[in-house]
Amino acid sequence: MTAVDQQGGFPEEAAHEGSLADSLHGLVRLLRLMQRNQATLAWCVAGCTVIAMAYYVAAPRFYSSTAKLLLIEQDPDSVSSVAEGGRADDLMATHRELVKSPVVLQNAISDLPPEHRIDLETINPSHWVEELGRGLSASTVRRTKFIQVSYKSRRPESAVAVVNAVINSYLHFVEETHRSTAAEVLDVLTIERDQLQSELLRKQKLLQEARERCGHLAIDQKDGVVDPMIGRAIHLNDALMEAQQRRLDLQGSLASVAMAMARGDDMRNYLSVVEEAVGEQMMLAALGLSHQDMEMLTSQQQRLMETQDELRRLSPHYGPNHPQIKELTEQVAALQQYLSSYHAASGSRYASINNGDLGPMIKRTLEQSVAQAMEQERILAESFEDARVNAARQSGDLVELDMRKREVERLESLHDVLFEKIAAVDIHQVQAPIRASIVEEPLPEETPVSPRFARLFGSALVGGVLLGAGIVFIRDQLDDRFASPDEMSQQLELPVLSVVRTLNPLPGTGLDAVHMHVDANSVEAEAFRTLRTSLTLRGEETERLVISSAEPSDGKTTVSSNLGVAFAQVGKRTLIIDADLRKPGMTSLMGLKGHAGVTDILICEGAIGALAERCLVKTGLDKLDVIPAGPRRPDAAELLSGPNFGELLAWAEGRYDQVLVDCPPVLAVSDAQIIGRLVDGVVVVVTPEKNHRRLVVRACDSFLHAGCHVHGVVANRISNKSEGGYGYGYGYGYGYGHSDEEERVEEKVEHDLSPVEPAAASWRRPTEGPADADRAA
Structure with missing residues (x-):
C-alpha cells in the first residue's frame, strides 16, 4: 500500500489519472534503467551495427522497375467506366492477384529472353514460378483504378524485361479467357434458340388447330367481350x-x-x-x-x-x-x-x-x-x-x-430474350471485359533498392536500442531488487531516511559492539546521525518508534542500537525495548540473556512502572537504557496484544524523550503490526542487496493495512563496490570526521539541520570526499 492508500485510498474519479501515472512511472523507471545500463545499450547497438554493416557489404544489390496500369471496365450497362463501391474494390483485388497468378507468371517466363533470366539461373526450372513470384509485387491504391507492378532483379534491364513480360502475359490471358468464354456462351445460346424455335412452331400449330376446332372468333378477351x-x-x-x-x-x-x-x-x-x-x-x-x-x-x-x-x-x-x-x-x-x-x-x-x-x-x-x-x-x-x-x-x-x-406467348418472349443475348455476345465477342492501359512504362533504376544504407542502419540502431532495453528489463525483472534510493522511494512512496554502509562486526558486547558508541566520528556513524536528524525534523510525532524489517537478518537490531546511541549523544533520554520475544537480537547484543525483561512485565500482575524499573538495565552511556526481552515465550503475539504492553509504553513515554522498540520482521510474525498501532510510527530497515522488491512492498503494505504510520525506510548494508550500475553506495569519503569541539557545536545546532534523503542514482558509487558528503546531507 502506498502513502495515498494510507490516507483512505484513491477517489473513484481519480482512477484513470492514477493508471496513467503508473504507466508514466513505469516508463520513467525503464528509461532510468537504460540510463544506468548505457554500456549494455552501447554494446547491443554496436553489435547490431556491425551485423548491419556486414550485411550491407556482403548482400547482393537488387534493382527495381515499376509499371502502372489503368483498368477500365467495358460494361455497356454501366454509366461510369469502373463500378463504384465494393464491386470496384473486388474487381481491382481480383486483377491484382491475377497479375501474380502462376498461369500468368508461367507465360511470362516463356516469353522472357534467356539473357534476362539472371535471377533464375541457379534455380531448378520447376521452381521458377515461385522464385519469380517472390520478387514480383502488385499493389492497388484504394478508390483508384491503378495497379502498380514491380519487380526486383540483380540487373536493372532484367527488372524492366520481367515487368513487361508479366504485363503482356496478363493482358493476353484476360483477352483469351474472355474470347473462349464468349464463344462457349454463344454456342450454348444458339443451341437453345434452335430448340426453342422448333418448340414454338409446334405450339403455334396446335394453337391454330384448337381455334379451327372450336370455331373461335378472334375476339380480344382483355376488352371484356364475351364469346x-x-x-x-x-x-x-x-x-x-x-x-x-x-x-x-x-x-x-x-x-x-x-x-x-x-x-x-x-x-x-x-x-x-x-x-x-x-x-x-x-x-x-x-x-x-x-x-x-x-x-x-x-x-x-x-x-x-x-x-x-x-x-x-x-x-x-x-x-x-x-x-x-x-x-x-x-x-x-x-x-x-x-x-x-x-x-x-x-x-x-x-x-x-x-x-x-x-x-x-x-x-x-x-x-x-x-x-x-x-x-x-x-x-x-x-x-x-x-x-x-x-x-x-x-x-x-x-x-x-x-x-x-x-404457351406460345411465353415461348415467343423467351425467343426474343435469347435473340438479344446472342446479339450482345456477338457484338462484344472481340472486346475484353476490362481494358488495361499502361500509364507508366517500366524504366531501369540505377540506384539499388536493396540493401539501402539509411534504412539498414536505422533499423540496426532501433533494433540495438530495443534489444538493449529488453535485456535491461529482463535482467531487472529477474533481479527484483531496488536499484537506487530514488527507485525505492518512488515504488514505496515513502522517503529513504538514511543509507547505512556495511558495518564490520566489533568485538565485545553491549555498547562496545555499537559503532555509534565506539567511533562516533566514523563515516559509518554519520548515517545514523542522518537518520536521527531525518526523524527529528519530519514535523511529526516520532518519540515512540518501532524499528522492524521485512525479513530476518536485515539489520534492524544494528539500526536500533546505533540510533538509540545517536539520540542519547544529543542529550535525549532514550529507552530501547527489545520486543522480539522469539529471537531477541538486542538482548544478545547487550549481553542480557537471562535477565528479566518484557516477557516478565507482560505476564505479571501489578504496577507496570514498578515492574519496568526492576527490568530496566542501565548502559554505559548516560541517558540510554534498555529493557531486554526476557525469557522466550511461544505466545508472544498474545502477550503483546494484552494491555500491559500499552501501559509499558505509557510509562516509558512519561520517563523518556525517545522510545525505540526493536520488533521482529513484519513478514515473519504479526508482533510488529500489533506494536506499531500503539506507537507514533514505524521505521522499516531494508537490505537492498538481499531483499526483493515485492517483499519490501508487502512489508510496508502490511503496516499500512494494520493502521500503522510508516515514517520511512532505512537502506542498510550498502557497499562501496560498483557492479555495472546496479551496486549500492552512498559516498562519504574515508577519513572524514569531527573534532570534539565540532561535535559540541553540532549538538547545539542539530535542530537546525535538514533531514538527509540520499539522491544517488544508484546504491553503489565511487567514494566521495567530505565536500560531496556535505552536499548529499
Missing part, C-alpha cells in the same frame, strides 16, 4: 328466369281471384290484380273503354291545369270583367264540366257492371295468361338447355385455347 355462344346461353337463362317469375305471379293472382269468387267478394276490387297480370289495355277493353279515351281524358286534364295557371298569373293585373280574364274563366268552367261529365259516365258504367259477370271474366282472363306464360317458359327452357350444352363445350375449348395461347 357469342356463351353470351346466348346467358341471355336465354335471364329470359327463362323472367318467364318463370311471370308464371308464378299469374298463378298467384288466379288463386286469389278464385278464392274471392268462392267467398262472394266484390270482384271490382280485383280489377287492379287483372291490370297487373294482363295489362292496362286488356282491363280497359273488358270495361268497355279504350286507350284513346284515356289519352283524351289525360289531355283535357293537362289543358285544365294550364288554363288555371294562366288565370292565376293574370288575375293580379286585370279585373274580373277584362276580356282575357273572362275568356280564361269560361274555359276553366267548360273543362271542369267536361271532366265531371266523363267521370259521371264512367262511374255509372262501372256501377252497371254485374258482380256475377265480372268474376268469371277476370278468372278466364287470368287462366289464359297463365297458359301463355307456361308455354313461353317451356320454349325458353328447351332453348336454354341447348345453349348451355353448347356453351359448356365452347368453354372447355376456350380454356384449352387460352392455355395454348399463353
